[in-house]
Amino acid sequence: MEPFSFASSDTLDCSVSIRIINLEGDEAPLLFSTLIDHPELQHIGSNQSPHSDLYVTVQVWADSKPLTVPVQTAYKSFRSERRWNEWLTLPVAYSALPVNSRLAITLWDLSPAGGSGAQGHAIPFGGTTLPLFDKDNQLHKGRQKCHVYRHRQADGNDDSKTPAVLGKKRTDSRKPPVVVVRDKDAEELDRMEKLFKKHEMGEIPRVDWLDQLVFRGFEKRGLQSSKSALGKAIQRQQASKTDVPNLEKDNKESASDRDAGNNSSAPAPSKFLLNVELPRFDFPVVFADHEYPPPPVSSLQHLSSSQSNIALKPPPEVQFGPGINGIDDTDEGYGSRLIRVYDPEVGARDNPAESKHRRLVRSQHRNGILDKDLKPNAKVRDELNLIMSYSPTHILSPEEKDLIWKFRYHLTRNKKALTKFVKSVNWQDLAESKQAVQVLGKWTDIDVDDALELLGPTFDNSSVRAFAVERLGKADDNELLLYLLQLVQALKYEHISPQSGYEVAQDSSLARFLIARAVNSLVLGNYFWWYVMVECDDKTADQGHDFQVIYDKIAYDFMTELVKRPGGKETRKTLLRQAEWIQMLSRISAEIKESNESVSKRTDRVKHFLADPKNELVTIDPPLPLPLDPSVEITGVIPEDTIVFKSSLHPIKVAFKTTSGRKYPILFKTGDDLRQDQLVIQIITLMDNLLQKENLDLKLSPYKILATSTNAGLSQFVPSMSFQGIYKFRKTNPALAYLKQNNPDSQGPLGLRKETLDTFVKSCAGYCVITYILGVGDRHLDNLLLAPDGHFFHADFGYILGRDPKPFAPAMKLSKEMVDCMGGSSSEHYRQFKQYCFLAYSALRKNSNLILNLFSLMVDANIPDIRLEPDKAVLKVRDRFHLELSEEEAIRHLERIMDDNLNALVPVVIDKLHELVQAFRA
Structure with missing residues (x-):
């Protein structure tokens, strides 16, 4: 097939419009005898003058019902012909049109005496109904000639009695063929109309000066043809005066037809033609219905559906009938076709049979008098314990x-x-x-x-x-x-x-x-x-x-x-006062983020802003409880300790003096939604609390984060260094060298203090298990941090619940640098690390209900990674607990994950690529 470019109607948002050009045709004037029998006809405008004033109304219909109110042309006084040449815009867009849309076009005459179908002093001069889509479901465009049905209002029904285009009549083979003698002028006019159509569509080259001559000549020829046709009609009328009875009969039928309006069942088109023009588009417009995506079945489960008799059910299976193939099946002549019927009630509504069964069962235990003494036997007790x-x-x-x-x-x-x-x-x-x-x-x-x-x-x-x-x-x-x-x-x-x-x-x-x-x-x-x-x-x-x-x-x-x-x-x-304090920091943060200065100049600007007495930050009196940690009261800022970090958002590190005499450094960031980081830190704090209740202190150090708006927040600054930063100075076993530098002990294990190594091993185990359960992604050496006292922790929780921007990301981040600092994978400290991981995983599995319930309360919290699939957020966390496994099986599964990650090559490659990208950015 040749390529075919087209547009679909559901993407066409412009309003439906039509240009009413002119009315062609004429009819013989009424006989004087007819006017005597029907005196009301002499007051109709079209009976007084062949160029009387008419106006046109257009209305969109579909399914035999009006879709819009009618729109009409402005008043216009005609002299030689009835020509409006006016565009009408209807109050409906093409994208909202059904495939069976029609334009009901009615021409209205004026009569003070009224009549059948009259609306005030207006009576129907004639009507026509024009479909907007053709038999191939393409939108009509360009000029259209519409047959006008005299004395009738356009009906717009699907089986319209006033069609604009006449269908071909079936001929009876039993009757002899009728020879129709056509006027040569009429044939020539039809031929010219077809040529004009081609010229209009660009199929005939345009020559402006020659086109104007042809147009004027065609108009003159059309006027002459209509005058000659009208003269012949008058001659036939005069010639027929000899047959008085027939004449009276015809006149009465004509008068009754003019007065009958819409009562005739099968009207015939008159000699009048209405020329209209529809908009043209660069491509053919094919009808395409707007398809609304079905809502997920889970969205219908809201409010009390889970605790009521309603329960989610799997989607219905698709059954294939004759001539309907599956996705992978093919058939000659048909190709692959699949029909799916979406019924949301299948997934969210109860089965009537099950509902009746439940009512019958529970009616036995409705009063509860006997139920108070019911006790389950051993078998039922086991079933209840399982539930x-x-x-x-x-x-x-x-x-x-x-x-x-x-x-x-x-x-x-x-x-x-x-x-x-x-x-x-x-x-x-x-x-x-x-x-x-x-x-x-x-x-x-x-x-x-x-x-x-x-x-x-x-x-x-x-x-x-x-x-x-x-x-x-x-x-x-x-x-x-x-x-x-x-x-x-x-x-x-x-x-x-x-x-x-x-x-x-x-x-x-x-x-x-x-x-x-x-x-x-x-x-x-x-x-x-x-x-x-x-x-x-x-x-x-x-x-x-x-x-x-x-x-x-x-x-x-x-x-x-x-x-x-x-x-x-x-x-x-x-x-x-806290809100005003946050507003001050937000203002300077926004200023330096929008400036194009170097990092040093931005830092100097922030220091100057903080040191300015007008901003009342150097001395805060009375002391202000820190929003990040209200147990800490700050008395003023320390401008010289201010740092602006080199990143896209340029977070600011600000140190404050406290009433206890210590410094409290914080990070303030604008342009980033910290609610997801805040949630992760809150869950880590909760898990640390749960582990300590099990007498398992894994030396976790969840720093505090507080979102103060949807694009700003505070974060506690913990003095530390990233593994990537340590690696730049020491290539061999960098983490161990860093800890030795800060906690040397020649008598201790691996040359450092025993407490420091114990803190590192425990904190590594705690964060490995917690980040695995939460599905924290985008783990690289830049967001793995190590404090001088051995506390290991993670930062930057922009990806959770299994999301990761890098392909083939490991389920648990256990880098070679972490294991080397423990003495290698065969060392006693690494074995102890694995034991801590197993104990932490088992303890958190016991409290899985609490963690799952906390996540279920956050499904509508507008957290980015939860908002992507809110109905699956809790399930993703549940899958990491592997509650279907026994405790021993779950621990073995966790050990396999750790071993696979430790021996995998992909995490090492990802870390190297990340290092190269960061070096290139720098």
């Missing part, structure tokens, strides 16, 4: 839900059974939900991880969420601080009205709880305030306007409640 061990992401089957409901009173003594019980309840059934709330009140105390699960997006019952908040009330401030970031996100799933005039505390037990705890603690209040401020600052479409309004109300209610407490006004002033 209780499921992870939060596991979907319960209908049979498992029925079993939990049957033994609900027995399970009230099991704290791990509460979340499974809530998932088994059909909360749409009022009687069942009422009884479930009563059972909740008898349940034993649950753990914090289960309470956090009940505050997630899949639980919307207010009684259930209030029960979870009551459990959180038993946690102290330090424990609550570990989950505060997620609890602020959980406010999105509360039933808080965005309308003004309502306090959030009235709508939400969680908001009431958080505000009450935050106003009583400076540390909690500090972080709560900044977490809420970042949500207020998030104006992206993913956040939504309603959530912004809700967080604005939460911030207002927090401040209102704060000033009511003793010392609350001073705390409010402190928070406002």
Whole structure:
């Protein structure tokens, strides 16, 4: 086939337009006898003059229904011919047109006496219906000649009685052929029309001076032809006066037809033709319907779907019928065709048969009188224990839900059974939900991880969420601080009205709880305030306007409640001073980032700005609690310790004096969203807390990060050096040489202090396991840092949950430099490192529910790597825990990952390439 360039109609956003050019044709005037029989006809404008004033209306129809309101031409007074030459624009775009769209074009005459189909003083002169797409589904373009049906309004139906283009009539073979004698002038005019069409489409070369002569000659010939046709019609009328009866009959039929309007079932086209013009495009426009992508089935699972009778099901299998092939199958003459029918209810709606079965089963245990004494036998107890061990992401089957409901009173003594019980309840059934709330009140105390699960997006019952908040009330401030970031996100799933005039505390037990705890603690209040401020600052479409309004109300209610407490006004002033302090740093950071100066000049500018007394940063009185760590109070800045780093965002290192007399260096960065780094650091802090509860101190050093807006934030600066920086000075075993330089001990292992090497081994094990579980990517020697005292840690968490910009990235970053510092892969210290890794992995697997629930609360937090696939974020973390394996099998799997990574060549190549790229940039 020859190449064919075309455009699709769904990409054509311009409005439909049409040019009404002129009306061709004429008809014999009415006989005087007809006017006597029908006196109302003499008041119609077209009966008084062959060039009377007419106006045209155009309307788009589809599926026998109007799509738009009619658009009409402006008033125009005609002299010699009815010519409008006016473009009309209709209020619909080509992209919104169905394939059966039509233009219903009606010419309106004027008559003070009215008549059939009249609209005020306007009566239909004639109508025509023009399809916008031809039989090949291509959009019509250029000039069109439309047959006009006299005294009728264009109907626009799919089976229109006023088609603009006449179809070919079928001839009856039984009848003799009729010889039609055509006028030579008419044949010549038709031939010229075809040539004009070709000229218009560019198929005939243009010669301007010659074209004008031809056009004028054609107009004259057309006028002469119409006059001659009209004269012949008048002659036939005069010749037929001898047959009076027939004449009266014809006149009456004509008059009745003119007055009948739309009552005739099969009208015939008149001698009038309406010339119109449709827009031309560079390419043919082919109809293409706009296809809306089906929403993912998981998006339909919101609110209470997981704990109700609704459960996600796998997508339906595609069944192939006759003539329909699979993706890889082929058939002669057809090629590969696949038909998929998308039905979202298949994945998110309950089966009616299963629903009825569940109601029948639960009706036996609805009253609960006998259920209170039910106790499971050994087999059922094992089944229940298996169900209780499921992870939060596991979907319960209908049979498992029925079993939990049957033994609900027995399970009230099991704290791990509460979340499974809530998932088994059909909360749409009022009687069942009422009884479930009563059972909740008898349940034993649950753990914090289960309470956090009940505050997630899949639980919307207010009684259930209030029960979870009551459990959180038993946690102290330090424990609550570990989950505060997620609890602020959980406010999105509360039933808080965005309308003004309502306090959030009235709508939400969680908001009431958080505000009450935050106003009583400076540390909690500090972080709560900044977490809420970042949500207020998030104006992206993913956040939504309603959530912004809700967080604005939460911030207002927090401040209102704060000033009511003793010392609350001073705390409010402190928070406002922190905001002013952040604004000052943001201003200078934005200035140096936009300037084209060298790093030294930028550093000098920042030092001058900080040392300027007008900015009130040299001396801060009274001392200000640092937003990054409110337990630290700063009294002033140290300008000479300021450094501007050489990178695209030019972060600023600023050191502050504290009330304890120590320096507190921080990094301030603008132009980057630190919420993802903040989340990772918070999870590392939580995991460190969990490991220490297991008496496993891996010397982790999670530095503090606080996002102050969606594009700025603070980070604690930890004195350290990257492995890449160490490698530049020492090529052989650089990390060990660096530690020996700072912690020498000739009697110690490998020539350095035992405590330093022990700290390095433990911290390496902790970060290797944690970064593996979180799927931290883009690991290279520049973001592996080593402190002088042996603390190893990671920085820059721009890629998490398995994402990595480099191909064939390892699942765990265990570089050769790290192992060499331990004495090699065959050393006792490396063996101890592996043991620490196994202990840490086992301890964190025991607390996997808590970590998974924290991630489930962050699915709508607008974190970049979670936002990519929010429905899979929790599953990606769960997969790293390998909960389907036993503890021994999981440890073996982790050991294989470590061994494969240590012996792999790709990570070494990636580090070398990264080193070359950084050297080239420098």
